């Protein structure tokens with residue numbers, strides 16, 4: 001009798017599992033059960049419709065630095081299937097890829113439909129069954145088989161792979177099976193600051209800011225920062241929101257953001273400003289240009305110190321210099337709430353990784369039950385890393401199942 005495999009969820013993790021399992025085990029009867037009437041819907045909207053499938057960072061030790069949750073768990077997983085393997089896999093399956101200067105990898109077509117077509121066609125060619133509008137509501141293991149209760153009907157299967165992403169319904173199913181869960185919170189968001197003092201600067205960005213949260217001293221992120229009409233955004237903010245997702249949630253999204261506008265080293269900057277007093281005593285401070293910031297931003301920062309517009313370096317005094325140092329290296333703004341970044345978000349939380357075997361992605365203490373993708377407590381910063389976790393996990397399951405036979 002061929003073994004039956006039920007894959008719950010027709011997203012990236014579900015499809016990649018199905019294809020790799022079906023290819024390695026042609027005798028298996030593989031079925032994808034999808035709750036909605038659409039397949040791969042997040043793949044289609046991902047990367048602004050272009051699908052950022054992976055990244056060029058491939059060394060597992062370096063790659064894991066992009067995963068606030070999953071860091072240790074993923075190291076040996078990426079040893080088996082890393083970003084290079086993803087690129088090879090898609091190329092082998094007819095998708096030509098290209099790399100952007102920042103290391104993100106996309107299909108050359110710049111269309112996520114290319115990834116959709118690749119995954120869908122491969123499933124079809126391998127004879128994977130696809131059932132739409134099958135929402136799993138309960139799961140029970142009896143007499144060596146998993147009994148799957150869908151809203152529409154009941155089915156049974158030898159092996160179950162959960163690839164549903166996170167939602168309340170599936171968390172209830174997991175709780176009934178006593179699978180430990182880290183309650184999910186949003187990750188990858190931008191910071192809201194209503195009526196902030198820099199509203200007139202919205203659209204201005206700096207390339208090398210350092211950002212941190214005053215109430216949480218454990219993390220500083222650097223990178224581009226964008227001033228928006230609703231608050232602060234850009235890669236540095238997204239990284240901070242991702243690494244501190246749980247701490248920020250505890251603060252109810254109300255906290256003080258601290259900005260060092262150009263990753264200034266405080267001591268060197270202080271020295272530089274005091275040298276200006278000696279070397280350029282008659283120069284007006286407001287017209288200083290060596291700060292490396294957009295002119296409008298510098299003017300706004302200078303004006304907010306309360307220093308007189310025409311003060312020159314010889315008149316500024318120690319107090320004035322300290323005001324400048326503070327505004328350039330520790331600019332503080334009150335954050336009240338969050339917004340979604342280009343509708344792109346992931347959930348931090350999900351199945352506690354202590355309940356998962358990293359070699360097989362099987363759930364400990366449950367026979368023939370596996371989980372993969374965003375349902376696990378694994379998530380990453382932007383850059384193609386979230387899909388990579390789904391591809392690598394799916395590969396591990398497929399390898400484990402083919403070795404098991």
Ligand SMILES: Cc1cc2nc3c(=O)[nH]c(=O)nc-3n(C[C@H](O)[C@H](O)[C@H](O)COP(=O)(O)OP(=O)(O)OC[C@H]3O[C@@H](n4cnc5c(N)ncnc54)[C@H](O)[C@@H]3O)c2cc1C
Pocket residue numbers: 008009010011012013014033034035036038039040041042043045046047048051052053054134135136137163164165166167169170342343344345346372373374375383384385386387388390
């Ligand atoms: C707008 C947006 C853009 C993104 N862009 C990128 C990007 O460019 N690069 C990147 O790496 N990551 C990106 N991400 C993150 C990435 O999409 C996710 O990490 C990835 O889709 C997770 O895959 P998954 O298969 O685990 O879950 P999902 O893609 O969420 O798929 C789960 C599937 O399971 C189904 N399902 C849920 N519950 C049940 C149930 N009870 N029974 C049956 N089926 C069920 C769902 O309907 C869904 O189809 C983006 C996310 C968003 C929201």
